[in-house]
Amino acid sequence: MKKYVLLLLLAAPVVACAQSSGSITITNDSKAIISKHIYGQFAEHLGRGIYDGFWVDKNLPVKKQNRIRLDLVAALKKIKIPNLRWPGGCFADEYHWRDGIGPSAQRPRMVNSNWGGVTEDNSFGTHEFLELAKLLDTEPYIAGNVGSGTVDEMSKWIEYLNSNSTSTVVQQRKANGHPEPYKVAFWGVGNENWGCGGNMTAEYYANEFKRYASFAKDYPGAKLKKIASGANSDDYNWTETIMKNVPNNMMWGVSMHYYTIPTGSWGKKGSATSFSEAEYFNTMVNCMRMDEIVSKHSAIMDKYDPQKKVGLVVDEWGIWTDPEPGTNPGFLYQQNSLRDALIAGTTLNIFNNHCDRVKMAELAQTINVLQALILTQKEKMILTPTYHIFDMYQVHQDAKYLNIKLNSPDYEVDGKKLPAVNASASQDATGKIHISLVNLDLHNTVTISTALKNINWSTVKGTILTSANITDVNTFEQPKKLQLQNFTGAKKDGDKLVVAIPSKSVVTLELN
Incomplete structure (x- = not known):
């Protein structure tokens, strides 16, 4: 050639x-292709990401469809986001999908125990999320509940969305206003099951994945791409255990999470807007660890999957700083500086250069949370420096590496x-x-x-x-x-x- x-x-x-x-x-x-799905996004029920982010008060003076904020939709369509992960994050493993369907006024309220202890009315649920995905012209990526849910609950959620049978659950979807199947392909089998998703061992989770995945059925026109809940950063034993114990043909991908913490400590992480050159340098050293971490997870996967049929899915990444002063610390609202743009560009370069194994990634998070693309304040919105990097880099989507x-x-x-x-x-x-x-x-x-x-x-x-x-x-x-x-x-x-x-x-x- x-x-x-x-x-x-x-x-x-x-x-x-x-x-x-x-x-x-x-x-x-x-011969590698840089998958467009590397440029994916993440929207968790966290802080002002969903409520007061995508999903706003009906009286807010902005253009809306239902209560979906359309100026956000237009901005995200411009950069061609290829997928959107929902409903979490840690929230996914306490979320029960049946609470978020049917007439809004009849949906039960819940307390978001992971993020701020706020009460949610479940007005944004499965149908609202998939309406949002359609407006964005993006593929939905749903994280199922393994931590506090059941095999039957996840199985029925998939049937509710993807089947066109005459079963009770499918008739329920039709009664709720969507006669045709949604055909959602990307499914996460749990989230961070080593931590907030159940504090499981790798061996225990591998067995749970096989159990849940066995009952996550394909329906006509809706072949599932099942993603195993993967490692925390450099926990290479987790990846080794999953790859060793789960057959390659049971999973489309294995996830991995890594956040750039300016100080390197989960205690005081550092400011989003006030930092010295030495602090900046340390942040970039931590950012560039992504290359080493991806390389080592990839090497383990190569041992069990030399044909690279299973993708590495980095479905949470980005800079995590201390919340902005005066905001709810459980909402993880942080400003977004030029430093964050350099982190985004550097990280996307790393993913592009590992596109033979990295098939999907999601920035945490899209609106008003962590390294957001967009920040909102009532009817106002701003595009962050990180947004502009995704705009600049969209030329690499599905291009030859x-x-x-x-x-x-x-x-x-x-x-x-x-x-x-x-x-x-x-x-x-x-x-x-x-x-x-x-x-x-x-x-x-x-x-x-x-x-x-x-x-x-x-x-x-x-x-x-x-x-x-x-x-x-x-x-x-x-x-x-x-x-x-x-x-x-x-x-x-x-x-x-x-x-x-x-x-x-x-x-x-x-x-x-």
Whole structure:
């Protein structure tokens, strides 16, 4: 097969006589595809994610369908989110789906014991979620209740949604206003069953998965993609146990959760908006651990599944900071800075580069929770820097992966080093090549002189996200402080591509 070779020489600006350089080599000898599902999102019943997020008061002066907020729908459709995971998270293993169907006024109330102890009226349930998914033109990914539920409860939920039989539960769906099956394919068999989902051992959960999965039936036109509840971060024994004890043909994927904690401690995690360069550096070190963690889980899966039929599903990831001062600590509301955008770009580059095994991922979470894409305040809404990264990176969805080898200059703080630049690349169905680059260095532009061999191209254009300060955020008073801009720092010079990547920025280039 013909190879595309892209050689990038990286150099920081000259300071005295010091100069740093590096290189990237990109080839087209991979058959892997970057699954669009890597760009998925997560919406849990948590804080203001569902209620006062997607699902608003009927009197709120915004456009709505039912009580679904349509300006949020339009913003998410623009970036083509491929899937949406619901109802949790920890909430999934205390959620009983029958409480969320039928006439809204007759639905029982419940206390959300995981997140803030608030009372929910169950007005947003299964039908409302699937109406939202249809409006978003996205695939629903439902997490079933293994922790406090039963095999029969999950089995009947699948039948309720996917069957077209004359059974009582299907007739109930039809009576509730949806004659045709929804045909939901993605099903999580529990969530974090090592923790809030039941504090199970890996061996116990493996048996529970097989029991639940055995009764999770396929119906005509609705073949299930069952996802096993996977490891907490670097718990490689959990993945080993699942892969060893569960036949590959019983599961479509195995999940894994990893959050970037600025301090590395689940106690005081660190501020979303006020941090030093040393704290920023430590946060990025923790972010880049994702590459090691994904690599090691993948190696275990390769041992039991060398044909890579089972996907690694990173269905919770993102930065987790201390909640914003003055907000309910159980709501996990945090601001979203340029630092978070660099985390998003870096993490998506990691997933792209592991697309042979990573088949799906979901950012935590979509609206008003953790590393959100969108924040709302009554009728106002703002797009976060992280939103703009997903907008910029959507060009990689379902594109052909291009192998990339990177030798980056270092970014150094207090005698500690990490690679200043990370990157991923793909080729879309029209032949256009996209290269996404993140410069983590807070001070230095990285200049790239590129020799492209066996690639015919005539023009280059790009987009960039950056700002004056790494702590900069969009606010309701200044909603467009950070937004995508045209990037003019790339040009063709003879047969070379010359690019200057500004400090603390994310750039995506398109070569035609």
